[in-house]
Amino acid sequence: MSHTYDVVIVxxxxxxxxxxxxxxxxxxxxxLMIEKGxxxxxxxxxxxxxxxxxxxxxxxxxxxxxxxxxxxxxTKESTLDYFDAxxxxxxxxxxxxxxxxxxxxxxxxFRVTTSNVDYVAKNVIIAxxxxxxxxxxxxxxxxxxRDKVNFNINKSSEGEDVLVVGGGNSAIxxxxxxxxxxxxxxxxxxxxxxxxxxxxKKMLYxxxxxxxxxxxxxxxxxxxxxxxxRPKVHxxxxxxxxxxxxxxxxxxxxxxDFLKSSGVTFDENEKAILDKNFESETKGLYLAGDIAVRKGxxxxxxxxxxxxxxxxxxx
Ligand SMILES: Cc1cc2nc3c(=O)[nH]c(=O)nc-3n(C[C@H](O)[C@H](O)[C@H](O)COP(=O)(O)OP(=O)(O)OC[C@H]3O[C@@H](n4cnc5c(N)ncnc54)[C@H](O)[C@@H]3O)c2cc1C
Numbered sequence: 001m002s003h004t005y006d007v008v009i010v011x012x013x014x015x016x017x018x019x020x021x022x023x024x025x026x027x028x029x030x031x032l033m034i035e036k037g038x039x040x041x042x043x044x045x046x047x048x049x050x051x052x053x054x055x056x057x058x059x060x061x062x063x064x065x066x067x068x069x070x071x072x073x074x075t076k077e078s079t080l081d082y083f084d085a086x087x088x089x090x091x092x093x094x095x096x097x098x099x100x101x102x103x104x105x106x107x108x109x110f111r112v113t114t115s116n117v118d119y120v121a122k123n124v125i126i127a128x129x130x131x132x133x134x135x136x137x138x139x140x141x142x143x144x145x146r147d148k149v150n151f152n153i154n155k156s157s158e159g160e161d162v163l164v165v166g167g168g169n170s171a172i173x174x175x176x177x178x179x180x181x182x183x184x185x186x187x188x189x190x191x192x193x194x195x196x197x198x199x200x201k202k203m204l205y206x207x208x209x210x211x212x213x214x215x216x217x218x219x220x221x222x223x224x225x226x227x228x229x230r231p232k233v234h235x236x237x238x239x240x241x242x243x244x245x246x247x248x249x250x251x252x253x254x255x256x257d258f259l260k261s262s263g264v265t266f267d268e269n270e271k272a273i274l275d276k277n278f279e280s281e282t283k284g285l286y287l288a289g290d291i292a293v294r295k296g297x298x299x300x301x302x303x304x305x306x307x308x309x310x311x312x313x314x315x
Contacts, residue, residue: 007313008112008121009033010100012040014299015127015289017083018069018306020092025068026314032119033092034112036099036132041083043131043290047152047170048076049177058298059169059197067307071300079299100128103262105282123313126262127288127302130252137165137248142226149224149231149246153178160244161185163233165221167193171249172200179213185241187219195296254291277312278305286313 006028009016012035023031039045048054054074057063065071069086087094095114102113103124112119134151141149153174156162158181164174167188175186186204193201207213220236227242234240256270263282265273271294278286288305290297 003120004109005030005032005119005121007031007123007125007310008110008119009125009127010103010112011035011127011129011289011291012037012094012096013043013127013129013289013302014041014083015129015291015302015306016125017041017086017092018067018303019125019127019288019310020094021069021086021090022067022306022310023313024090024092026310028310028314031093032121033094034098034100034114034119035094035096038097040087040094040096041080043129044076044080046154047131049153049173050076052076052173052177053199054079054299055197055199056300058300059195059296061296061298061300063298063300063304065300065303065307067303067311069303069306071303103285105263105285110284123284123286124262125286125288125306125309126259126264126291127306128255128258129290130254130294130297131290132252133255134248134252135250137221137224137250139221139223141224144226144229145224145231148229148244149248151248153247156182156245156247158182161242163187163231163241163243163246164249165246166249166251168195168249168251169197169200170251172196172204174247174249175213176200176203176207179207179211183212185214185216185243187216187221187235189218189220191218251295252290254294259287259291278309279312 104111223234225232232242264280286309289302
């Protein structure tokens with residue numbers, strides 16, 4: 001059994017990193033973290049704009065942190081640096097560029113199958129987040145527009161007519177960030193913003209006044225068309241506008257098939273069945289971070305899940 005890990009952690013975002021750190025702190029020695037990206041924290045790297053403010057009490061929700069991983073307000077860069085330092089200082093055994101494809105329980109252990117090698121573990125923590133699969137609209141995006149229809153702002157450049165779709169903090173932060181150098185419209189299907197923190201809300205209205213950021217509430221998109229390689233967007237009031245770029249920030253979805261085939265069971269609302277320690281009905285198989293909550297996750301929640309799971313494993 002010398003190659004049997006105490007815990008294999010799938011995913012190297014905040015929940016995965018904190019699980020590895022807490023595991024070491026609470027005395028587990030054989031700990032392995034597997035991350036499919038070329039570096040840790042792919043959601044922060046790909047979906048946060050540069051210099052983004054990172055709030056610990058995200059959306060105003062205060063999470064009391066226990067355990068070894070502390071976390072404070074900062075920026076995208078300071079947050080990534082912090083997680084870098086944690087992984088380096090604690091010498092966490094990590095494999096990058098490796099995707100976990102399947103988890104199978106075999107008697108008392110788990111076989112964790114990757115594209116390369118299988119790993120055997122007594123416990124597995126799935127901490128894969130939901131942003132590997134960003135939510136997409138129901139209508140079709142013409143394939144010719146793939147470059148102009150995005151799920152983060154990385155491809156944007158200055159002087160574009162941009163439509164940002166969504167009503168959460170991510171959508172508002174994207175709109176605010178682009179508004180100084182672009183002609184930005186924010187479209188949200190509801191009549192009010194309900195999931196947005198006060199700072200973002202205040203900045204949105206300031207930017208609307210100062211930079212002409214247009215806010216379209218009660219607005220749904222019905223279809224997208226290619227008009228000379230630019231997205232022509234049809235709205236539910238039968239109007240349309242042609243933009244240079246459309247950016248969707250409408251959250252992400254749990255890869256339910258992966259979870260089900262790994263032994264996670266779901267209730268009638270397609271919500272993973274977990275106990276108070278975030279353990280699934282397959283004993284020894286845990287979910288941490290965004291994947292455990294599906295909606296309304298945060299870095300602090302991810303850290304808190306990690307602590308509770310490891311405390312339960314080591315009890
Ligand atoms: C634009 C935006 C802004 C945000 N701002 C804030 C903020 O200010 N404050 C805050 O607290 N929260 C913020 N959040 C939320 C926060 O980023 C998440 O709650 C947090 O990243 C969740 O951590 P996680 O470890 O559960 O998942 P993730 O951070 O999504 O990490 C999951 C990791 O698993 C990897 N992975 C996925 N599948 C596999 C696989 N099969 N095999 C191996 N690896 C895999 C991924 O590559 C990824 O690195 C924001 C989110 C977004 C999108």
